[in-house]
Amino acid sequence: MSISKKKALIIIPTYNESQNIEKLLEEIYNQKNDINILIVDDNSPDKTYEIIENLMKDKYNKKLFLLKRAGKLGLGTAYIEGFRWALKNEYDYIFEMDADFSHNPIYIPKFLEEIENNDLIIGSRYVNDGGVKNWGIIRKIVSRGGSLYAKIILGLPLNDITGGFKCFKKEVLENMDLDRIKSNGYSFQVELNYITYLKGYKIKEVPIIFEDRTLGKSKMSKKIFLEAILMVWWMRFNRRFLKNI
Numbered sequence: 001m002s003i004s005k006k007k008a009l010i011i012i013p014t015y016n017e018s019q020n021i022e023k024l025l026e027e028i029y030n031q032k033n034d035i036n037i038l039i040v041d042d043n044s045p046d047k048t049y050e051i052i053e054n055l056m057k058d059k060y061n062k063k064l065f066l067l068k069r070a071g072k073l074g075l076g077t078a079y080i081e082g083f084r085w086a087l088k089n090e091y092d093y094i095f096e097m098d099a100d101f102s103h104n105p106i107y108i109p110k111f112l113e114e115i116e117n118n119d120l121i122i123g124s125r126y127v128n129d130g131g132v133k134n135w136g137i138i139r140k141i142v143s144r145g146g147s148l149y150a151k152i153i154l155g156l157p158l159n160d161i162t163g164g165f166k167c168f169k170k171e172v173l174e175n176m177d178l179d180r181i182k183s184n185g186y187s188f189q190v191e192l193n194y195i196t197y198l199k200g201y202k203i204k205e206v207p208i209i210f211e212d213r214t215l216g217k218s219k220m221s222k223k224i225f226l227e228a229i230l231m232v233w234w235m236r237f238n239r240r241f242l243k244n245i
């Protein structure tokens with residue numbers, strides 16, 4: 001079957017992204033006009049959801065959707081709810097993407113091409129031709145170190161393990177019990193990659209240049225960072241549980 005016959009959905013979790021979201025949607029649709037987008041908004045105080053509600057009525061009618069949750073419940077659970085929605089609505093290819101332009105929409109066509117012969121595509125900062133822009137030295141060390149830490153402890157043959165620009169084939173998500181995923185922050189990405197790998201799916205890293213956001217603020221915190229450090233050890237010792245999740 002050709003790409004055009006497959007249904008693709010991009011899930012974008014949002015919390016206070018009113019400065020970014022409309023422009024991002026425009027750029028995504030410039031890259032790929034026939035794709036659907038699901039925003040999972042946690043009742044953003046800056047009313048990001050109102051921008052979406054207006055665009056859904058008019059400009060992006062029937063291609064833009066919104067799940068509005070009661071309050072800030074975390075990135076991981078936002079994706080889990082998005083995945084459930086995607087499976088219920090029979091999407092074949094399911095993307096994860098940030099709202100802040102750190103994930104450049106120009107890569108979407110490449111991901112769609114590569115997912116045909118793979119089960120999970122990871123936009124990777126740490127393979128040839130990948131990289132980061134506008135990051136200070138500390139953030140570079142923490143991010144690169146974090147991926148190496150998870151790679152060594154878990155024995156994962158991947159270079160960018162925490163990255164959040166991805167595309168799944170629906171079978172991967174259908175064949176895991178989403179209710180049993182434990183992580184919510186950075187380690188959410190690690191846990192999903194690890195389960196996908198343990199189940200024997202084909203994972204490919206595609207190089208991306210990750211650019212730090214210029215508008216709005218990152219929501220990541222010390223707590224999320226600590227969760228990631230500890231969760232990697234939990235995953236290491238619960239390999240069998242995760243393989244059968």
Ligand SMILES: Nc1nc2c(ncn2[C@@H]2O[C@H](COP(=O)(O)OP(=O)(O)O[C@H]3O[C@H](CO)[C@@H](O)[C@H](O)[C@@H]3O)[C@@H](O)[C@H]2O)c(=O)[nH]1
Nearest residue numbers: 013014015040042074075078098099162164186218219220
């Ligand atoms: N709905 C919802 N969205 C959220 C929440 N927290 C963050 N988001 C949304 O999730 C996206 C990423 O949030 P950032 O706060 O910009 O995250 P980051 O620190 O840059 O982390 C990114 O990079 C990490 C690794 O480099 C990734 O692990 C992570 O998934 C994300 O892609 C943004 O669209 C943001 O609005 C939340 O609690 N609820």
